Amino acid sequence: MSLGSKSLLPRLAIGAVLSPLFAVYGAWCVACALWQFTVGTFWWLRLLRRSLPCPSCGFENDLASRWACRCGAVYHGVVTECAICGESATFFPCVNCHISIRLRGRP
Ligand SMILES: [Zn+2]
């Protein structure tokens, strides 16, 4: 055997051992990306509705109503981000019972 083939054998063995681990890691990455896409699509489709039900009392809250930012700014209509402080609209209180209604999933 030549010197090159002797050094090739350990590398092939290492590759044979590690390749299933890389395949598992790749499958895990694909599964995580699919999960994030599914959750993101769920929350995005949720915001296309005209109203959202309160998780506590079930009252249908209009999505195009008032939103008060933590900085004190109050908006009427659809707002995704405060024009003053840049905070994203992540929740709003129920009109009926003031329980927070989430607009987005966890980041
Ligand atoms: Zn603000």
Ligand SMILES: [Zn+2]
């Ligand atoms: Zn409510």
